[in-house]
Amino acid sequence: MNTTIDTSGMNAGKRAALELAEAARDPSRASFAGGLFMGRLATVQLLPFPLQPTEDATRGEPFLSWLEMFLREEVDADEIDRTGEIPQMQIAELARMGAFGIKIPPRFGGLGLSQTNYCRAAMLLGSHCGNLTALLSAHQSIGAPQPLLHFGTEAQQAKYLPRVARGEISAFALTETGAGSDPARMTTRATPTADGRAFLLNGEKLWCTNGTRAGIIVVVARTPEKEGRPQTTAFIVETRWPGVEIAHRCHFMGLRALYNGVIRFHNVRVPRENILLGEGRGLKVALTTLNTGRLTLPAACVGLSKRCLRLARQWATEREQWGAPIGHHAAIADKLARMAADIFAMESMALYTASLVDHDPHADIRIEAAMAKLWATETAWRIVNDTMQIRGGRGYETAESLAARGERPEPVERFLRDSRINTIFEGSSEILRLFIAREALDPHLAVGGKVLDSRLPWAERAAATVRAGWFYTGWYPRQFLPVLDASDDAAHPVIKHHLRAAARQSHRLARALFHGMLRHGPALERRQLLLGRWVDAGTELFALSTAIARAETLFERDGDASVIRVADLFARGAQLRIEDHLRAAHHNADRAGGSIARDLLDGQLGWLEEGVVREAAPRPAHVAWPLAA
Ligand SMILES: Cc1cc2nc3c(=O)[nH]c(=O)nc-3n(C[C@H](O)[C@H](O)[C@H](O)COP(=O)(O)OP(=O)(O)OC[C@H]3O[C@@H](n4cnc5c(N)ncnc54)[C@H](O)[C@@H]3O)c2cc1C
Incomplete structure (x- = not known):
């Protein structure tokens, strides 16, 4: 097996899982997000930010306008939620407008639109109806179209793509x-x-x-x-x-x-x-399909979050309590501002990654897609939760009940229920952190992994030591050098400042990872909490980099300084969170937590579970309920 991970100490199940995952890996050139873990913030890959080309936007416009009007005029998302059924007429209408074959080439009967236009469709869907989003996303992001486009033979594509483009689910x-x-x-x-x-x-x-x-x-x-x-x-x-x-x-x-x-x-x-x-x-088919498939959820989360921002902003303006609109109270204002900043970053990440696919359908987007999915689904969940908090009791009340007593039927309660699954399916947050960590460690494992692998013969390890020595003699000192050129491509002083700070953080992250490798060797792969913090720091860095780059490019194009202010707010918050993640890698309560968790799993500390109703013991059907006797 082509892996540098020492699996010798693992049980058979873990080894099999890892070997399967390794077999599906496709090591290739480092991505932008992967570079962040190596101390490389490649501004040339960021600036100018790849905004959607006008011709591409124009190509998508007829379909996207049709979809928007259809959702607005014809789809009652609360009714779909209440009945648990999507009306057949609506499925047929979606098929007629081409929504089942958005990316399928016209020669197979699809619309042949770009990944970016597909993501814009997911944003519209995500802002309106989770059920339709899931129907269309499961169909074409992970269902037959995506793997057929990626791996299908001519005969398979000719046989199946026209069927799925026409609306066969x-x-x-x-x-x-x-x-x-x-x-x-x-x-x-x-x-x-x-x-x-x-x-x-x-x-x-x-x-x-x-x-x-x-x-x-x-x-x-x-x-x-x-x-x-x-x-x-x-x-x-x-x-x-x-x-x-x-x-x-x-x-x-x-x-x-x-x-x-x-x-x-x-x-x-x-x-x-x-x-x-x-x-x-x-597994290669499944994992590659999921890589691109994972881009739909972040886009849908952008749509959902934007809808939440509108609801929260409207309510924070019109609802007065304690002598002022609630949006004027700092605790609510802070939530609104963070929502705005997070949405800008979420959209920047999603659009950046979609543009990579449009540029090269076989681009290596493993890390970017996983980060976008991880960050967007967790952030959107917080945004929906904050929207519910801002709406107060009305947030918790169903749209149907609000309507019945004459209030606007805002579906925040439905949004919360529908969006909870996002951090679980298509790669749970925990698994994505492990996946990103594996990819982040890969360059180090490729260079230094054999040095630390006790299974290998002495001569092979010695040769690897020499090679690693050469690499790290050049690489390591560079991680301490001042960052001078990272902001060269940016014009706005605020963006220059944040780019420089981000490049410094990338060096810090790379040093931390390298020191971790030295300290733990290949066993670092099993230090989930430590790796998780570095992954979270790297993911914030990716969000920050794409947000400030997009703000710079939009500002240059439109001259509107508000994008700089929103990106600045996001960058300040992200810098603080990165600091926290890196600090917590050294100062934490992990050991104490691990010991308590072991006790709990061993069935000790039972007193913590006392004083509550116990699960009913299974009762034979013929035994009557005592109180009814
Ligand atoms: C509504 C819905 C739609 C779905 N659609 C599809 C579909 O179309 N096709 C399909 O194939 N599947 C689908 N799934 C399955 C979905 O992808 C899985 O639920 C998901 O992969 C997690 O598996 P699990 O629920 O069995 O959790 P488990 O794997 O049992 O995990 C339980 C918990 O443990 C954590 N965990 C597991 N392993 C580790 C580890 N090594 N380290 C740290 N934490 C860990 C997980 O993150 C999770 O929090 C769907 C699920 C749902 C609920």
Whole structure:
């Protein structure tokens, strides 16, 4: 296996999970966000900020205007939430306007729009209806279109892309009851038929979004091991084939009209030509699909957050308490200002990363997409929560109840329910932190990992030491040099100041990571809390860099100083948070917390759980309830 991680001390499950994830990695050139962990803030990759080209915006305009009008005039998102169903007429209308094939090339019947226009559609959807967002996003971000565009053969694309572009719903099935974040636990199997022309698929997939309505599902399954290594393969499966069963429709706290379910496969015959990318490349398909797929959620979060800002701002202006509009009280004003700054940064991150894909559809956006998803979903959750706080009791009241007593039916309660899942699916926050940390450590592991790997023969480690010595003799002193050139490309003094400060923080982060490597060796990969703080510092740096770069470019174009003020506020806050993360890497209560957590997991400290109603013991059906006797 091509990894520098010492897996020798791990149990078999962990090693298998890591080996599967490693097999799906595709090491290539460092990205902008990856460079931040190496002390490299590459302003040439940032400035001028890649604003959407006018021709591209013009190309997207007819569809986006149609979508906006359709959502505004025809979609009652509260009704969809209440009934748990999306009206078939609305699905048909979305299909007619091309919303099921936004990025699919016109030769296959799609609109052929850019990633940026796709993200702008996600912003519109996210600002209005979480259920429609999930339907269209699961269909084309992770469902069949994305992997087909990335990996499909000509024949697969010709057969399936026109169908999905026309509105045949698709889905993506990876998760199982025992395999959530850890795909190595997958048990769904595909066994080759005797003639080798097909596979027989058996197993059960959980929480497959769109699964209960889909015509086509991309299913990831285990295939026979090769050279003792686990293999996973991605198949295009049609739900009308014999043996596909929709066993259950799942229901959730929010996204109540999600067509999400348990899908069973009993000896489903899948032709070999329906393998995506190749046998044994299933995890690569899944992870690559998720990389680009992850860009939809940040865009949808921007839309949701902007809608929240409007609701919170309106209410903070009109609601008077204690002799003044509540927005004039500092505690509420502060929330509004932070929302504005965070939204600007969130949009900057999302648009920057979308522009990378538009520039090169095969660009390495692993770190940027993961950071955008992590940061946007956590920040949007806080923004929705703050909006609820600003709306007070009306925030908690349902839109239906508000309307029934004559008030404006603002759906903040629905927004809160619908957005909670965002930090869990498409890579939970915890898993994304590990993923980003792995990518951030990669350059160091590539140079120094063998030095610290006790499994390797002495001679190999000695040679690696010489190579690492050469690299670090040049690299390490540079991390202490004053940052002189980072702001050369910026014109505005506020932006110059923040760029310089960001470049200094990037050096500090890189030094911290390097010292961590020396101190912990490859075992650093298992120091989740430490790595998490560095990842959070790096993610704030990415948000800060894209926000100030976009402000600079917008200011140069429009001359409106308000963008500089908003970006300045964001940058000040982000700098303080980065300081906190870096300081907490040394000053923290992790050891004490770890010890308490171990005690809790061992069943000690039971007194902490006393004084509450206990879970009812299972009672045989024939035993009567004592009070009813
Ligand atoms: C509404 C909804 C829609 C979904 N849609 C789809 C879909 O279309 N297709 C599909 O395949 N799946 C789908 N999923 C599955 C979703 O992607 C998983 O829920 C997610 O991957 C997490 O898996 P899990 O819930 O089993 O959590 P687990 O993996 O059991 O994790 C539980 C908790 O432990 C944390 N955790 C796990 N491992 C670690 C670790 N090593 N270190 C630190 N923390 C860890 C997790 O972050 C999480 O907080 C959907 C789920 C929901 C609820």
